[in-house]
Amino acid sequence: MPENSSCSSASSCSRESCEGCPSHNKTAGSPIAVEPINPLSSVKKVIGVVSGKGGVGKSFVTASLAVAMQKAGYQVGIMDADITGPSIPKMFGVHGPAYGTDDGMYAIAAENGTKIMSINLLVDDEEAPVIWRGPVIGGAVKQFWTDVIWGDLDYLFVDMPPGTGDVPLTVFQSIPVDGIVIVTSPQELVQLIVKKAYNMATMMDIPVLGLVENFSYVKCPDCGKEIRIFGESHVDDVAKELSIPVFGKLPIEPELAKAADAGKFYETENPYLAAGIEALKISK
Numbered sequence: 001m002p003e004n005s006s007c008s009s010a011s012s013c014s015r016e017s018c019e020g021c022p023s024h025n026k027t028a029g030s031p032i033a034v035e036p037i038n039p040l041s042s043v044k045k046v047i048g049v050v051s052g053k054g055g056v057g058k059s060f061v062t063a064s065l066a067v068a069m070q071k072a073g074y075q076v077g078i079m080d081a082d083i084t085g086p087s088i089p090k091m092f093g094v095h096g097p098a099y100g101t102d103d104g105m106y107a108i109a110a111e112n113g114t115k116i117m118s119i120n121l122l123v124d125d126e127e128a129p130v131i132w133r134g135p136v137i138g139g140a141v142k143q144f145w146t147d148v149i150w151g152d153l154d155y156l157f158v159d160m161p162p163g164t165g166d167v168p169l170t171v172f173q174s175i176p177v178d179g180i181v182i183v184t185s186p187q188e189l190v191q192l193i194v195k196k197a198y199n200m201a202t203m204m205d206i207p208v209l210g211l212v213e214n215f216s217y218v219k220c221p222d223c224g225k226e227i228r229i230f231g232e233s234h235v236d237d238v239a240k241e242l243s244i245p246v247f248g249k250l251p252i253e254p255e256l257a258k259a260a261d262a263g264k265f266y267e268t269e270n271p272y273l274a275a276g277i278e279a280l281k282i283s284k
């Protein structure tokens with residue numbers, strides 16, 4: 001049995017062997033010891049976008065939420081914490097190298113004003129794979145918080161690494177995430193996967209704000225019929241069971257995919273997440 005299995009999630013634990021356990025660094029009733037943000041940045045809301053497994057469109061949903069908030073008049077940033085599969089800069093047509101001074105590294109603004117930081121803006125070759133071990137990846141994400149100059153943001157959306165492993169854990173422990181949005185797809189396994197992501201967040205005292213179902217259906221271009229390629233939706237059932245709202249159901253939209261590939265995602269209109277956008281709005 002692992003040594004830290006005896007920890008209770010509400011107890012304080014400072015044992016080195018407990019590094020990585022959600023209870024580590026936590027004292028009853030107090031938040032996790034997070035890292036300080038770069039002094040030249042301030043962020044009102046940090047929202048993590050997570051998925052229990054890869055390839056469900058987490059980056060797509062992160063970008064959709066960010067674009068909608070920017071259109072609604074908020075100052076928005078996206079932290080691409082998906083270090084080994086960064087796709088945000090490409091979707092927004094943003095390229096490096098990012099510019100740095102002794103004060104930190106400046107996030108790069110896309111044409112619509114959304115500020116972006118990603119490993120792809122820091123490496124010489126965007127196509128070279130990032131072959132780093134978990135702690136190094138976690139360290140890079142931490143630096144996106146401590147060393148990046150974001151300026152004044154209303155929202156920072158964090159495109160989290162997929163799954164519930166080491167790196168998402170480090171992100172949750174080092175960045176004061178106000179809440180998460182879980183992205184899922186309409187398959188049988190969904191309930192199990194969503195619950196894993198949900199349980200991880202609640203163990204870390206991070207509110208789960210809502211659920212998004214991606215790849216819900218595709219609309220026949222001739223007759224308009226909704227075809228459920230991946231099967232029937234289970235998102236309403238799981239949302240009900242966990243008492244969290246459904247932020248929207250996104251169909252497969254070739255036009256949106258095209259805009260993502262062309263680096264023009266900020267030009268898109270995406271009405272499918274309207275409920276989620278309203279729920280996330282803060283007063284300006």
Ligand SMILES: Nc1ncnc2c1ncn2[C@@H]1O[C@H](COP(=O)(O)OP(=O)(O)OP(=O)(O)O)[C@@H](O)[C@H]1O
Nearest residue numbers: 054055056057058059060085162251252253257260
């Ligand atoms: N609703 C959608 N309609 C059309 N294309 C989509 C949709 N959702 C995602 N895609 C496309 O599917 C691909 C995978 O999406 P994305 O990169 O967002 O997945 P991800 O969950 O972030 O992946 P990973 O877990 O590997 O990081 C991308 O090319 C994206 O443009």
